Amino acid sequence: MNLPLNPRANLQGAIDLGALAAAREAQQRAALAPKTKNSYVIDVDMSNFEADVIQQSMTVPVVVDLWAQWCEPCKQLSPILEKLAADYAGRFVLAKIDIDANPELSQAFQVQSIPMVLAFVGGQPLGLFQGALPEVQIRPVIDQVLAAAAQAGVSGIAVASESTESDKDPASESLSETHDEAPSDPRFDAAETAIEAGDWDSAIAAYKVILKDAPKDPVARIGMLNVELMKRTDDMDFESVLASTDDSCESQLKRADALFLMNDYDESFACIIEIVRANIGDQRSLAQERLLALFDIAGTSHPSVTKARLALSNALF
Template identity: 35%
Template sequence: MTHPRGSAAKSAAMSAALSGAVDLSALKARADAARTQPPPPPAGVTGPPGDGGGAPAPAGAVFDVTEATFQTDVVERSLEQLVVIDLWAEWCGPCKQLSPVLERLAAEANGAWVLAKVDVDANPRISQLFGVQSIPTIVAVGGGQPVDAFSGALPEPEIRKWLSSLLDALRDKLPGIRAAEEANGGPVEEPEDPRFVEAEEAFESGDFAGAQAAYERILDVEPANELAKTALSQVKFTARAEAVAPDAVAKADAAPGDLDAQLAAADLEIAEQRVEEGFARLVDTVRRTAGEDRNRVREHLVALFELFDPADERVSKARRNLAGALY
């Protein structure tokens, strides 16, 4: 399962799907076939089209990208430098909260990474390429391939930690990172919160009870700490999922009236990225039950929703189906 820290906890399914599974070069071929005339260069950029079919990569820390300029501005640039893609739309409220934060952080980075902004309405093939379920979605690209992603408007501290971990992981692979940092006096180390370090170390060692207790201690002091809330949900789920037998789905299908079997099977389906199947199983179980049994299933399903971005279409659909099953 995904480490319960920062964005990864909110986007486990997305990170797993992106890992080595997206061929960005395919977008260039589709864009080349779709256009009949060379596109105009992005605003503020002049010069003839490059080999990738778009304008030369812009020099700024923040720039707009289209399907025609994606190969040059993102894929080719990412061979030297970390490129963070902001998939947004004008009508998206959370995008308007997240984008200014990313733009400010990109400017502060002084070239250690750059922000490529993609309007998904104007460039649908890019969002289709990444299998985007909701926006805002943020995808980090390094070495010509996506390396991590998250969705939703995360708090700035979580975004900073996410970026810091990416720069640490890619510093020796992308020369542009080290060059930019050296030009600015070296990388800036983000201080670690010892409370989270304790929880994460317990999680990584398989001590789920210890990790849960550590996150609960944080929440006792800071009840509104979203990072701790998200991580706690992930820890609880991981502990359950790892205890589920591999044949849990088959057992549940053979015994539709066994409540424990249905809950275990749903956990396994979520862990295996069969999200819609897991949600549908519990919605159907709600329909077949009543009283305390029904409430138990409902609470289990709602806890599973918390593992995902609230704007995820799969969550939205399951919430509607749950409401229909209850009322």
């Protein structure tokens, strides 16, 4: 089994954040379902991969978490993904694959480092990200998967399986308890409500209120940057943007946003760095500001960010 995991190839023309409206409707249906202690998390191996990942993704998006017992970043990421699976209440299923116990699947996915996260929509794999990202960076990725799924007509709601204490993954048990017990921060309620409604301006305004009192709040800052990105790309025709030969600053910034949302960080950053290199004044300042924002969303420790920072320095000096 050889699965293509190039996110640019799989997501080009597929992620249209305008489709979030349909995905939001599915979320509302899920919100009306009775709340239980059931789990939307499943363990997957070769015996159930075809049924629980490939076939299930025909009706419900499946997010795949590739992990191992010895992997410390996996222990940070797994409980976040499990919490999101519960929060989204069946709009996607989280499938966990232990790569040590399933070397055939690890080889099929061409795993080079873990944690590694991808999704299946309509039986097709979509590369998402590698490494342990914080929840504030993962939520927009999940929203993008759900938007692509809604556009493809995959917007079913999964039926949760019964969860018991013995079902808990030892890689994430203690951290899961931390997530379960942590109370929500009411300061973010307005922003979250606006995001669920697709009201990007109100969400940005809500984050600005938080940042006025706490200018360095990382959750609010990254949250606002993510919402600004979603606002810029809300009605974007990704295929047209990527096919365009217009080399203007505005067009290249749009192209950079599209590439970024498809996780092609290297090409996205390269587009903006070229603007910095070729321009002076306001256009250079705008491009530099946009690039730094994308750096923050991607995460300062991401290898593409490290490489792009050096390229930016060379372009500036």
